[in-house]
Amino acid sequence: MARQRRVYRCTNCGLMLEQWIGRCPQCGEWNTIVEDALPAGKTRSIRNEHTLKPVPLNAIDTEATISRTSTGIDELDRVLGGGVVKGSFILVGGDPGIGKSTILLQMANKVASNHARVLYVTGEESAEQLKMRGERLGIESGDLLVYPEVMLENIKEQISSSSPDIVIIDSIQSILSSDIDTPPGSIAQIRNGAGALLEIAKGMNITVFVVGHVTKDGWIAGPKMLEHLVDTVLYFEGDSAGAYRVLRTVKNRFGPTGEIGVFEMKSDGLQEVKDPSHLFIHGHGNDLPGAAVMATIEGTRALLVEVQSLVSRSSFSMPRRISIGIDLSRLSVLLAVLEKRGGLRLSSSDVVVSVAGGIKVVEPAIDLSVIMAIASSALDKTVPRGTVFIGEIGLNGEVRAVSRIDTRVNEAKRMGFSNVVIPSSNMASLDNTEGIKVLPISSIRQAISVFKE
Numbered sequence: 001m002a003r004q005r006r007v008y009r010c011t012n013c014g015l016m017l018e019q020w021i022g023r024c025p026q027c028g029e030w031n032t033i034v035e036d037a038l039p040a041g042k043t044r045s046i047r048n049e050h051t052l053k054p055v056p057l058n059a060i061d062t063e064a065t066i067s068r069t070s071t072g073i074d075e076l077d078r079v080l081g082g083g084v085v086k087g088s089f090i091l092v093g094g095d096p097g098i099g100k101s102t103i104l105l106q107m108a109n110k111v112a113s114n115h116a117r118v119l120y121v122t123g124e125e126s127a128e129q130l131k132m133r134g135e136r137l138g139i140e141s142g143d144l145l146v147y148p149e150v151m152l153e154n155i156k157e158q159i160s161s162s163s164p165d166i167v168i169i170d171s172i173q174s175i176l177s178s179d180i181d182t183p184p185g186s187i188a189q190i191r192n193g194a195g196a197l198l199e200i201a202k203g204m205n206i207t208v209f210v211v212g213h214v215t216k217d218g219w220i221a222g223p224k225m226l227e228h229l230v231d232t233v234l235y236f237e238g239d240s241a242g243a244y245r246v247l248r249t250v251k252n253r254f255g256p257t258g259e260i261g262v263f264e265m266k267s268d269g270l271q272e273v274k275d276p277s278h279l280f281i282h283g284h285g286n287d288l289p290g291a292a293v294m295a296t297i298e299g300t301r302a303l304l305v306e307v308q309s310l311v312s313r314s315s316f317s318m319p320r321r322i323s324i325g326i327d328l329s330r331l332s333v334l335l336a337v338l339e340k341r342g343g344l345r346l347s348s349s350d351v352v353v354s355v356a357g358g359i360k361v362v363e364p365a366i367d368l369s370v371i372m373a374i375a376s377s378a379l380d381k382t383v384p385r386g387t388v389f390i391g392e393i394g395l396n397g398e399v400r401a402v403s404r405i406d407t408r409v410n411e412a413k414r415m416g417f418s419n420v421v422i423p424s425s426n427m428a429s430l431d432n433t434e435g436i437k438v439l440p441i442s443s444i445r446q447a448i449s450v451f452k453e
């Protein structure tokens with residue numbers, strides 16, 4: 001008789017190992033390796049009943065198979081790439097309490113009132129809790145089926161018998177299969193549950209939304225296997241204590257990534273914010289030392305955000321560097337460039353940099369505004385009023401060109417800013433500068449010279 005092979009798996013990153021060890025060699029976490037029971041005899045059989053044949057690419061009809069429908073929430077449609085694709089598998093991740101269940105219930109209500117059948121599987125909250133949330137959100141749709149269940153087998157059966165258009169699983173960590181001998185939330189259960197639901201999505205052409213919680217490292221638990229499995233990954237950003245929530249497309253097989261949807265948490269649910277530039281800046285920005293406004297590109301639209309900085313004398317032998325909303329190693333590089341090429345002494349100061357409003361900016365076009373905010377705080381002088389700063393900084397202190405300068409400048413103009421500082425190498429690609437004064441610069445020395453005027 002063949003002996004069943006034992007495998008071990010890291011519950012944090014999903015790495016598979018032949019033997020148990022105390023620390024995961026991939027993610028470095030301690031005590032996260034657990035035995036992973038593979039169900040005996042469950043090897044995948046090769047389908048040979050209907051043999052598929054290769055077809056020429058131009059003979060494939062996408063119109064018939066890929067149909068998009070609106071979720072009834074424009075900002076959600078935007079992050080999905082223009083609506084939800086039938087038969088797609090979507091993962092919605094985020095911190096606890098950020099609003100995952102809220103947005104999905106609101107969406108479920110909108111599509112159900114549009115005559116689509118929705119099955120909301122709630123494994124975390126009781127049907128009564130969900131009803132209470134529904135009452136708060138003003139939802140009373142009779143077409144919305146709520147199913148408080150965690151057993152995968154029952155869920156599959158229910159989906160087969162009621163054949164809904166959309167299934168919502170809240171959350172994948174609560175789903176349990178009796179075939180597998182590990183607790184809910186374990187890597188084996190998540191992988192098995194997600195695999196079974198994916199089969200349903202593709203086999204029955206049902207759209208499946210799956211809620212995934214985030215581990216302490218900010219990863220959706222079991223990220224490696226879930227992310228490659230699903231069609232779309234949406235991730236909630238923002239401070240769950242604050243009012244604004246940003247839903248970002250991290251992966252999308254049916255549309256662009258990097259798109260964001262902005263919402264405000266109110267007592268009656270998440271409300272769409274159609275013009276988010278107003279949210280992330282304070283008045284015309286730049287009114288206090290340590291603040292500089294920039295224009296970032298999020299998917300298809302530009303957004304003004306305010307970078308804030310606080311530079312103070314450090315009481316530690318190793319001064320602290322804290323970054324919120326930008327990459328910490330990027331901040332360290334910018335501080336080194338500012339010291340070496342900008343002539344500012346910061347090695348004995350604590351430096352905090354934060355992007356206001358809880359949004360994350362990963363693109364390098366934010367560099368110039370970070371430098372300006374830090375210099376402004378260090379010198380205790382405000383940056384010129386009504387100015388937007390756009391530019392990537394190179395290691396020699398040069399200001400480098402950024403993408404889509406037109407869109408950024410237009411957004412600054414639309415928001416009533418009177419000046420925009422841009423990389424001089426971007427000047428050639430800028431068409432219309434009417435209504436806003438454009439100041440081209442090529443080095444950070446030139447940029448911070450405004451504080452000496």
Ligand SMILES: Nc1ncnc2c1ncn2[C@@H]1O[C@H](COP(=O)(O)OP(=O)(O)OP(=O)(O)O)[C@@H](O)[C@H]1O
Pocket residue numbers: 094095096097098099100101102103124136213240265266267268
């Ligand atoms: N009466 C209320 N007024 C305003 N906001 C509320 C009210 N009740 C709840 N909220 C907001 O809703 C949030 C909870 O949202 P929700 O349950 O959708 O989050 P979740 O991401 O599903 O959380 P979990 O991970 O616990 O499932 C709370 O953090 C709070 O901000």
Ligand SMILES: [Mg+2]
Pocket residue numbers: 100101102124170
């Ligand atoms: Mg929830």
